[in-house]
Amino acid sequence: MGIPKVQRAVLTGKGGGPPSALSVGETAVPTIKDNDLLVKVAAAGVNQADTKVRKQVMPGLVAPQILGKDYCGTVVAVGTGVQGYSLGDTVYGQLQAHGGAYAEYMVVDVAKDYVAKKPDSLSDAVAAGIPMGALTAYSGWVTYGGLKVPEGPFEQGPRVLVIGASGTVGHLATQMAKTCLGASLVVGVCSAKNAPWVKDMGCDEVIVYDATDEKGGKVVEAVGTTKWPEWKESFDLIYDTVGRDDLYLLWSHRLLKPSSRWVTCAFPVAEGGARRIGVTDLFAFAWFMGQKAIAGARKWQMVWEVDPKGWPMVTKWVDEGKLTVHIQESLPFSEAPRAHTLVEEGHVAGKVVLVPS
Numbered sequence: 064m065g066i067p068k069v070q071r072a073v074l075t076g077k078g079g080g081p082p083s084a085l086s087v088g089e090t091a092v093p094t095i096k097d098n099d100l101l102v103k104v105a106a107a108g109v110n111q112a113d114t115k116v117r118k119q120v121m122p123g124l125v126a127p128q129i130l131g132k133d134y135c136g137t138v139v140a141v142g143t144g145v146q147g148y149s150l151g152d153t154v155y156g157q158l159q160a161h162g163g164a165y166a167e168y169m170v171v172d173v174a175k176d177y178v179a180k181k182p183d184s185l186s187d188a189v190a191a192g193i194p195m196g197a198l199t200a201y202s203g204w205v206t207y208g209g210l211k212v213p214e215g216p217f218e219q220g221p222r223v224l225v226i227g228a229s230g231t232v233g234h235l236a237t238q239m240a241k242t243c244l245g246a247s248l249v250v251g252v253c254s255a256k257n258a259p260w261v262k263d264m265g266c267d268e269v270i271v272y273d274a275t276d277e278k279g280g281k282v283v284e285a286v287g288t289t290k291w292p293e294w295k296e297s298f299d300l301i302y303d304t305v306g307r308d309d310l311y312l313l314w315s316h317r318l319l320k321p322s323s324r325w326v327t328c329a330f331p332v333a334e335g336g337a338r339r340i341g342v343t344d345l346f347a348f349a350w351f352m353g354q355k356a357i358a359g360a361r362k363w364q365m366v367w368e369v370d371p372k373g374w375p376m377v378t379k380w381v382d383e384g385k386l387t388v389h390i391q392e393s394l395p396f397s398e399a400p401r402a403h404t405l406v407e408e409g410h411v412a413g414k415v416v417l418v419p420s
């Protein structure tokens with residue numbers, strides 16, 4: 064089957080708008096250069112980053128015509144300079160530009176973008192759901208968190224806590240800690256509805272943030288009395304993927320070992336990215352950072368960017384069957400507004416992906 068000249072894609076309009084600004088339209092199929100693959104998209108992962116780019120939350124950030132960084136699809140054309148990939152390969156990965164994957168066809172630059180062959184054991188949707196979450200998880204644990212990737216059999220691995228263990232980053236961070244980094248204890252925080260499958264992902268204990276105990280008290284607030292004596296200063300790392308709840312700040316100095324780290328991938332300003340970041344937000348962020356420093360007295364690390372060294376590790380672990388993704392919904396391109404609404408609400412169980420039809 065030949066490659067058409069025109070394709071269907073989810074278009075952003077002028078960008079900056081609500082999810083309803085996304086619409087399916089026609090656009091030219093991109094052409095490739097020497098280092099490129101043309102990929103027929105089977106699935107595109109929807110990330111918080113896509114919604115922030117669509118909203119153009121930062122000055123100077125312009126939404127591209129087509130969003131989408133995480134992808135899975137079939138190679139339908141190969142540039143003359145590309146080695147290691149052939150027509151018909153199923154590949155997955157992440158684009159380094161802000162978009163391109165919410166389309167029937169997209170270009171992967173093998174020299175710049177993240178790309179790997181998909182193992183047969185993974186569905187297209189799962190493969191498209193992995194890159195952003197897994198790369199951010201790796202960067203939080205290893206690059207910014209300082210955990211070591213074990214070279215041999217696991218010994219007594221680290222004790223870690225994941226806040227937001229049911230989200231894109233959180234559920235991949237949970238699995239990675241347990242199956243790839245050999246954590247001896249993984250505690251996750253998430254909602255009651257997600258607790259059962261988060262346990263299946265490798266959490267030894269789940270703290271449910273939206274449940275109440277028999278006296279009507281919030282379970283999450285009772286952690287102080289029920290768990291702190293047992294867990295006192297015993298954790299090697301807390302990975303915060305939520306970033307908006309001061310309750311967890313208290314846990315920092317009570318649960319973490321004195322020399323250990325609190326790592327966050329969530330920039331805690333502008334309503335989690337729901338609007339443009341202004342000067343007031345930057346002051347709020349500075350205040351938040353100061354508060355963390357005072358309350359925590361532990362090293363506080365922001366995952367500013369994902370570590371490229373994470374990609375070979377992530378693909379190795381995927382090939383070994385150690386990482387997967389919990390798919391909440393696989394939606395057609397025509398439901399891109401709903402996909403963005405779900406992701407922006409911040410309670411997706413694992414991952415939402417878009418498929419061309």
Ligand SMILES: NC(=O)c1ccc[n+]([C@@H]2O[C@H](COP(=O)([O-])OP(=O)(O)OC[C@H]3O[C@@H](n4cnc5c(N)ncnc54)[C@H](OP(=O)(O)O)[C@@H]3O)[C@@H](O)[C@H]2O)c1
Nearest residue numbers: 111199227229230231232253254257272328329366409410
């Ligand atoms: N720095 C980077 O390179 C980078 C990369 C990727 C993402 N990020 C950022 O990291 C953050 C997380 O991204 P994501 O894609 O994982 O988001 P997500 O999929 O929306 O996950 C957020 C999770 O937070 C949980 N949650 C919400 N309120 C909570 C609370 N009060 N206590 C505990 N958990 C709570 C939700 O759990 P329930 O559904 O169970 O309620 C949800 O699973 C976002 O701010 C994103 O922009 C940064």
